[in-house]
Amino acid sequence: MGDLKEFDQLDRRIIEMLCTSSQGSYRQLAKQLGVHPTTLIQRVKALEDKGVINGYRAKVDYVAMGYDYTGLVQVFSDNIEKVEKEIRDIPEVVAVYDVTGEADAIVVVTCLGRDEFSAVVKRINSLEGVNKTNTSVVLNIVKSSNEFVPPLMNTPNNG
Incomplete structure (x- = not known):
């Protein structure tokens, strides 16, 4: 499908x-x-x-658990595949996206606070193959991926 x-x-x-x-x-x-x-x-x-539904998970409000510090880390690398594999194993990393544009990847990090976030960014920066990072701190979550519902209802079908 x-x-x-x-x-x-x-x-x-x-x-x-x-x-x-x-x-x-x-x-x-x-x-x-x-x-x-x-x-x-x-x-x-x-x-x-068919792989359309691949599991059932609870929608957890991480902010309610105290994980209220989220940041986006742009990663610049000359060996992005290796770097991404290492980054995805960092527990505070929520998502790793291979992207177009100036950066090679965007990493979403969620932590308990600024000190933990800083440590994660330093860990990413220290990985072999990382040339540079650019970090943004999320000020407010307007819509999260947990809220995404595919806009399927008005799509025509075969019948």
């Missing part, structure tokens, strides 16, 4: 519902969707088999 046209309305509604909240039984979700629970189970299984 790599083409949005492969999704019918029910697939789209299932994905949207699971992105919004995966709590509840299949029976409850099926009732909300207006389908039989067996139909829902089969559809979800098919989406899992």
